[in-house]
Amino acid sequence: MTGPSGRAAAVAVLAEVFRERGYEGASLALIGARTGLGKGSLYHLFPGGKAEMAAAVLAEIREWFEAAVFAPLRGGDPADGIRTMLAQVRAYFRSGRRMCLVGILALTGERDLFAGEIAGYFSEWRTALADALRRAGHGREADGLSEHCLTAVQGALVLARALDDPAVFERALAAWEQRLLPEV
Amino acid sequence: MTGPSGRAAAVAVLAEVFRERGYEGASLALIGARTGLGKGSLYHLFPGGKAEMAAAVLAEIREWFEAAVFAPLRGGDPADGIRTMLAQVRAYFRSGRRMCLVGILALTGERDLFAGEIAGYFSEWRTALADALRRAGHGREADGLSEHCLTAVQGALVLARALDDPAVFERALAAWEQRLLPEV
DNA sequence: CCGACTCTGTACCGATCGGTACAGACGATG
DNA sequence: CATCGTCTGTACCGATCGGTACAGAGTCGG
Structure with a gap:
């Protein structure tokens, strides 16, 4: 019964491959090599082929x-939720060394294939953060702040990779920690 | 003597194709169809093939x-330079409907091929903006502000496309106009 | 009118693409 | 041991990939 666990492990590897090479750049040959799975196994786990692999990765990311991130923002102490978000995001993106697959898929032509998942991911994040900010005392600023914080995270990932300097990402997160949680 | 003008026109089309499909997604067949040029002409204009096409586009973007953008930031009135930058950026990215090719190339595996050009583009922009901000009165904030402004622009482009909502880009630019030019 | 040179359409190359077919290995159940 | 469903390696498919070769069309100065 290696079914679900095997699939979960494959999805984790797939996520890294898609992150590093993009959707088109992740060939089945490369995927096979990295996962250690032949085409037979691959198409047994993901009968829909490459598109289903990417969809599975997106679903796992969303979960x-x-x-x-989202649940802590929506429930409990809003300041704690924001602190949790910042810490989780810093860890998830490996301080700027790991890219955001959702952002990558949004940029290239495959956006249309996964438009719903991509938009849902960001829009859920945005509304969850806005909710926490509203409860944390930011009044009508909450919506704008939330949106700008998400753009800052995405942009910091792009710039960190473009300049090959993870410190860009760290500085962006530090600045937003101060901006979202002004109380000392 | 259609040489240089023909090449310039081809580069303009190439830029759009790469923006829409990414480097790997822009096949020679598609490039041929969009430019109206056969492979013969294409390889006559760009003997280095696809890599040289992308390099030519990057060079044209940089110029x-x-x-x-950069020159107005470095010379003349700093506030005017910043206003010019915001207006040019808004127009260039078509209010968020057009993507940043440099950012796209930075994310996928082709980054290594063009690492120097990509890093140069952002680093030149960052230092030019920081210079203008310093001269405009922002003291030690200038470096941080400049970097965060660039991340905001890149991130806003990603989010605008992910949510299929150019207004995200407009809101980001408006917010940064207020932040960089507080004087009314 | 002649080469010489620039340009371009077409045929073609080997490699690789995503995807399919299928035989057999494997483990559980009887 | 027989059987059955799950899993997997391998051979193969047509299509497309980026790139090359080359013949011929157009365009010059001489």
């Missing part, structure tokens, strides 16, 4: 963020 | 930004 992870839902549990680790 | 455009150098003249339209």
Whole structure:
């Protein structure tokens, strides 16, 4: 019964491959090599082929963020939720060394294939953060702040990779920690 | 003597194709169809093939930004330079409907091929903006502000496309106009 | 009118693409 | 041991990939 666990392990590897090479750049040959799975196994786990692999990765990402980031933002102390978000995001993106697959898929032509998942991911994040900010005392600023914080995270990932300097990402997160949680 | 003008026209089309499909997604067949040029002409204009096409596009982008954005930031009135930058960026990215090719190339595996050009583009922009901000009165904030402004622009482009909502880009630019030019 | 040179359409190359077919290995159940 | 469903390696498919070769069309100065 290696079914679900095997698939989960494959999804984790797939996520890294898609992150590093993009959707088109992740060939089945490369995927096979990295996962250690032949085409037979691959198409047994993901009968829909490459598109289903990417969809599975997106679903897993969404579940992870839902549990680790969005839920803490929506429930409990809002300041704690924001602190949790910042810490989880810093860890998830490996301080700027790991890219955001959702952002990558949004940029290239495959956006149309996964438009719903991509938009849902960001829009859920944005509204969850806005909710926490509203409860934390930011009044009508909450919506704008939330949106700008997400753009800052995405942009910091792009710039960190473009300049090959993870410190860009760290500085962006530090600045937003001060901006979202002004109380000392 | 259609040489240089023909090449310039081809580069303009190439830029759009790469923006829409990414480097790997822009096949020679598609490039041929969009430019109206056969492989013979294509390889006559760009003997280095696809890599040289992308390099030519990157060079043209760099020249455009150098003249339209970086130079105004470095010389003349700093506030005017910043206003010019915001207006040119808004126009260039078509209010969020057009993507940043440099950012796209930075994310996928082709980054290594063009690492120097990509890093140069952002680093030139960052230092030019920081210079203007310093001269405009922002003291030691200038470096941080400049970097965060660039991340905001890149992130806003990603989010605008992910949510299929150019207003995200407009809101980000408006917010940064207020932040960089507080004087009314 | 002649080469010489620039340009371009077409045929073609080997490699690789994503995807399919299928035989057999494997483990559980009887 | 027989059987059945799950899993997997391998051979193969047509299509497309980026790139090359080359013949011929157009365009010059001489």
